[in-house]
Amino acid sequence: MRPIIETEVVVIGGGVTGVGVLRDLTLRGIKAVLVEQRDFVHGTSSRNHGLLHSGARYAVRDEEAAIESYRENLILKKTVPGSVEATGGVFAKVPEDEDDYVAKWVKACAKVGIPTKEIPVAEAIKQEPYLNKRVQAVYHVPDGAVDPFTLAIDVAADAITRGAKVLTYSEVVAINKQGSTVSSVTVSNRYTGEKTDIHTKLVINAAGPWGSHVATLAEVPLKLINNKGLLTVMNHRINKQVINRLRMPGDADIFVPAHNVTIFGTTGRNVESPEDFSLDREELEQMLKEGEALVPGVTEMRMIRAFTGSRPLYQDTDDSDSSGRNVTRGLALLDHSTRDGLEGFITITGGKLTTFRYMAEKTVDLVCEKFGVNVACTTHEEQVAHRDAKQFFKETDIAPAAKTKLFHWAGKNAKEIETSLNNETEDKIVVCECEQITWAEIKAAMPEGRFNLTDIRRRTRLGMGPCQGTFCNQRVAALAVEKGIATQEEADWALKDAVTNRVKGMGVVATGETSKQLQMMETIYKVSLGLNEEGKSNV
Amino acid sequence: MHELSFHETTFEKCLKCNACTVNCPISNVSFDFGGPKHLGPELKRMMDHQEVIDDARIELCTLCGTCDASCPENVHVSTLTSYAKAIHAEENGTKFRDLILSNAELVGKLASTFAPITNMTMKVKPVRKAMQKVLGIHADRQFPTYEFSNFKRRYNKKHATTEKKVAYFTGCYATYNAPDVADSFIKVMEYNGIDVAIPEQKCCGVPMFANGQMKQGLKNAQFNTNSLLEYTRQGYDIVMTCTSCTSAFKKEYASYLKTEEAEELAQHIYDADEYLRILHEEGVLNTNFATINAKVGYYAPCHMKGQGIGNPAMDILELIPGFEIQDMAASCCGQCGTFGFKEEKYPYSLELGKGLATVVEELDADYTVTECGMCKNQLDQLTNKQVKHPMQILKTAYEKVPVTS
Structure with missing residues (x-):
């Protein structure tokens, strides 16, 4: 007999949309289980700029997306303050850009209520020294930077404390029906292969680019355009605020600061498979060349790695647009009972990171309507626990850089981290030097389940710096074995998995310093530690 | 905006290999220091376009420059640590003692004026105990002696008349503590038929950089650069007998001032022995030495x-x-x-x-x-x-x- 879980709603997909829906359901008193095929934000939710849109980018072409973005921008700054850095942003016009667009854009922003303020070019360059000195007009907008990792982790954690359940590394293998009504989903544990049945009244497909696949399991048609974008991580933070190009949205026109780095992108190419995370050097080079307009010299700057993710764009009509730029960034909420005659199945797709909360609100409004529940949404006011921890670590003797990170990061783990830092000498070890992460922090953030360095990375930024885990991944693996958190085999597997991942992202940007960094990493792991293809090592 | 959010990009090249930390003399004797990698390139990366981080452990950096020499990627580690010092001084204030110590020139002027008294006083135990208590200068640390007849009082030629011309940057130590070294240098040059001029000069700035007094250090660097360029542009070579001064002119000035003038000047700077070696290579060194067993x-x-x-x-x-x-x-x-x-x-x-x-x-x-x-x-x-x-x-x-x- 398989294990059985009873619930009211199953949410498929642990991206920001899924966790947003899970939290909203829980806040409105509806029992829910979220299933995710890997870890939180494994897909599109972590494979993006991390831009908290002010809406200005869409003002000219997509009024609705612009209005939604600005409204959600203000809400998220208030409700998930621990994951948002209100950096502000600039839109800069370079000589190559159309002159007429500026006035059109200013007017469009005013129309939808997005505040813009022109700043003198000299002042803009003082604020952002890497900005092209030839810019002709610069406007300030209320853009921000959002950390999609902490955002999803915190929103999910909030739902869990309110009674929701989450199953990670659980892939949906069947959506079962009774007649034309969904009755349960079967998930398979990715590590053990063990299957679980979840009995439910309703299934919400929030699987992003995997949405079509999930719909297929429910035997309903769903056409999504998976529009793959390439992004690259600069070796350090080159800007204080978001830098956008003041023109019709196109490729390679946004630089977003993200803690110690800047993320630059992006491109758009339609792909078939949601698993297509392939990286193309030529595409990168084109993107960098285009990026020179905003940040001259970007081609020569050191990059840490590159990555891709797919925007799941929903389009009712069939005329396909290969760039994907003309498809609305608005959300698509599909009730499959009215659309396809299948009861108990809803798809929420499209939309944006910035509007994830609103997507969840609309979805759960529909669920409530179906369930006859009359509870209003509160996620626009109810705050997720802040990450700020400045009142802690006063007496803690660790590197000021590590402390600075904890001040902005520790959040609800602050007390636990503080206690372990103050009492255990070993916990003070800065295991990841690039991002200043102590063992105490890793211990506190260690996810349940199999030891996985990539999951730790999502929760702590372990290995996200220039060395890409050359030193810290082996340290953490060794400590985990020493402390009985992982077996030798599990640690070997985790190392192999993490290194393979990092090598892929580094390879495509590996010119100059990064190629040396990559060589050093491979030498340390493959030669010194003897980590071979099978994942065995001499650690 | 913090004025110390200085522009320096060599930290980008750091591979985190730890060569600098492994070779750092302080890191080799103590765990109290964060190491040059962390306090140099790593910290800089975390501060650029973000909040300034003050790490008091930077006080243990001696600015010896071993990190620079050991870096395979030519990261200007000590430039970065010197700025970390400046940040620490700015955020935390500077001890009166460190202001005094960083002003080697002023101390030299005063101490040499009262040389017999200074030298004697510095050997009196109760005085030293008081100095430790009030100033934080260790009572057991021996001080170099000062000479009343400092080098400035002995030699002050402003122009050289020989074909090969040397302008001698004397430095504080040879001026106030060891004028015999300066005298010896002039003599050695004389034996090689080279006339030596003494340009207008201020302390090279090394003790200032080491104590986080970046502003004052840069002022001195600018003064010296202007003064010495007048000589190099007339065909003088700049020679020094203090390797810290030499290092400052060759490396720090260019790296901190980031001006074409500092780069230009650096091309004309020689350590005294280095200069003699060049003369030897050119076959013009007077090698008529007596035997010294x-x-x-x-x-x-x-x-x-x-x-x-x-x-x-x-x-x-x-x-x-x-x-x-x-x-x-x-x-x-x-x-x-x-x-x-x-x-x-x-x-x-x-x-x-x-x-x-x-x-x-x-x-x-x-x-x-x-x-x-x-x-x-x-x-x-x-x-x-x-x-x-x-x-x-x-x-x-x-x-x-x-x-x-």
């Missing part, structure tokens, strides 16, 4: 090693007949300029100096040779061998040559 140990100062010029002092001294000189190949002496005077740094200073002291004892040479006045100060305290500057030996070697008619 001595077995000596040579100690290379960190700021000499950091210049990447090999070992010119030994190359030149080996030309003296009978002179047997051996490189002691010891790590940092531990005096590190003003560092070793400070009460709380004194234990580190002694720990650092142990290696060198042991080598001196084991070698048991006739005396020790080094260019650096501060290394000499530590050697004077930790060993019982006399310490000489290469110029003093060369002068003797020239002078002892019998006069033939």
Whole structure:
């Protein structure tokens, strides 16, 4: 007999949309289980700029997306303050850009209520020294930077404390029906292969680019355009605020600061498979060349790695647009009972990171309507626990850089981290030097389940710096074995998995310093530690 | 905006390999220091376009520059740590003691004016105890002596008349503490038919950079750059007998000021021994040395090693007949300029100096040779061998040559 879980709603997909829906359901008193095929934000939710849109980018072409973005921008700054850095942003016009667009854009922003303020070019360059000195007009907008990792982790954690359940590394293998009504989903544990049945009244497909696949399991048609974008991580933070190009949205026109780095992108190419995370050097080079307009010299700057993710764009009509730029960034909420005659199945797709909360609100409004529940949404006011921890670590003797990170990061783990830092000498070890992460922090953030360095990375930024885990991944693996958190085999597997991942992202940007960094990493792991293809090592 | 969000991009090249930390003299004797990698490139990366981070451990950095020399990627590690010092000074204030110590020139002027009193007072125990208490200068640390007849009072020629012309940047130590070194240098040049001029100059700034007094240090750097360029543009070569001064002009000025002038000047800077070696390579060095039968140990100062010029002092001294000189190949002496005077740094200073002291004892040479006045100060305290500057030996070697008619 398989294990059985009873619930009211199953949410498929642990991206920001899924966790947003899970939290909203829980806040409105509806029992829910979220299933995710890997870890939180494994897909599109972590494979993006991390831009908290002010809406200005869409003002000219997509009024609705612009209005939604600005409204959600203000809400998220208030409700998930621990994951948002209100950096502000600039839109800069370079000589190559159309002159007429500026006035059109200013007017469009005013129309939808997005505040813009022109700043003198000299002042803009003082604020952002890497900005092209030839810019002709610069406007300030209320853009921000959002950390999609902490955002999803915190929103999910909030739902869990309110009674929701989450199953990670659980892939949906069947959506079962009774007649034309969904009755349960079967998930398979990715590590053990063990299957679980979840009995439910309703299934919400929030699987992003995997949405079509999930719909297929429910035997309903769903056409999504998976529009793959390439992004690259600069070796350090080159800007204080978001830098956008003041023109019709196109490729390679946004630089977003993200803690110690800047993320630059992006491109758009339609792909078939949601698993297509392939990286193309030529595409990168084109993107960098285009990026020179905003940040001259970007081609020569050191990059840490590159990555891709797919925007799941929903389009009712069939005329396909290969760039994907003309498809609305608005959300698509599909009730499959009215659309396809299948009861108990809803798809929420499209939309944006910035509007994830609103997507969840609309979805759960529909669920409530179906369930006859009359509870209003509160996620626009109810705050997720802040990450700020400045009142802690006063007496803690660790590197000021590590402390600075904890001040902005520790959040609800602050007390636990503080206690372990103050009492255990070993916990003070800065295991990841690039991002200043102590063992105490890793211990506190260690996810349940199999030891996985990539999951730790999502929760702590372990290995996200220039060395890409050359030193810290082996340290953490060794400590985990020493402390009985992982077996030798599990640690070997985790190392192999993490290194393979990092090598892929580094390879495509590996010119100059990064190629040396990559060589050093491979030498340390493959030669010194003897980590071979099978994942065995001499650690 | 914090004025110390300085523009320096070499940190981008850091591969995190730890070569700098492995070679750092302080990191080798203590875990209290965060290491050059962290306090240099790593910290800078975390501060750019973000909040300034003040790490008090930067006080333990001596700015010896060993990190720069060990970096395979040419990251300007010590430039970054010197800015970390400046940030610390700005955020945390500067101790009165550190202001005094960083102003070697003013101290030199005053101390040499009252030289007999200064020298005697600095040996009086109760005075030193009081100094430790009030100023935080360790009572057991020996001070270099000051000379009333400082070099400025002895020699003040502003122009050279020979074909090859040298402008001598004397530096504080040779001016106020060891004018004999400066005299010897002038003599050595004389024996080679080169006239020496003394340009207008201020302290090179090294003790200021080391104490986080970046603004004052840069002012001095600018003054010296302007003053010395007037000479180089008339065909003078700039020569120095203090390897810390030389290192500042060659490396720090260019790296901190980031001006074309500083780059231009750096092309004309020579350590005295390096300069003599060039003369020798050109076949114009006067090699008419008297025999000196001595077995000596040579100690290379960190700021000499950091210049990447090999070992010119030994190359030149080996030309003296009978002179047997051996490189002691010891790590940092531990005096590190003003560092070793400070009460709380004194234990580190002694720990650092142990290696060198042991080598001196084991070698048991006739005396020790080094260019650096501060290394000499530590050697004077930790060993019982006399310490000489290469110029003093060369002068003797020239002078002892019998006069033939």
